[in-house]
Amino acid sequence: MKKLQLIYCLEPAGSHGVWGLDDYHFLPFIFGSSQLIDHKYIKPKSIHNDDILDNFSSEYMYLSCIQFVKKVKKGPFAEHSPLLNDTSGVPNWNKVNTGMLKMYKAEVLEKVPIMQHFLFGCLVKW
Secondary structure (H helix, E strand, O other), X not given: OHHHHHHHOOOOOOOOHHHOOOOOOOHHHHHHHHHOOOOOXXXXXXXXXXXXXXXXXXXXXXXXXHHHXXXXXXXXXXXXXXXXXXXXXXXXXXXXXXXXXXXXXXXXXXXXXXXXXXXXXXXXXX
């Protein structure tokens, strides 16, 4: 997806602008933050350390997402991605992950314009 976005300069639909998590991706941040739960050395504030991003973004999805955001957006990180910047102040990855799950539920799963396109069948009532 990242390659397609870069090649064709794709614009997101329904973006929250700087107040959204990321213009295109949400699940990689959830998976990536869960991957870092209980990591001894990499903390949420580590996203501001370019050496950590360069050395560990190939291993950890969250760091890869942050590195991509920093690559495609210009200016101070706190200005173009304030929500991601704020999560760096959270004390541990468990809290980051819990917050991401709550946000995903509110911003994606509970939005009728998004969920109306999913076919649930008779197993899941919606």
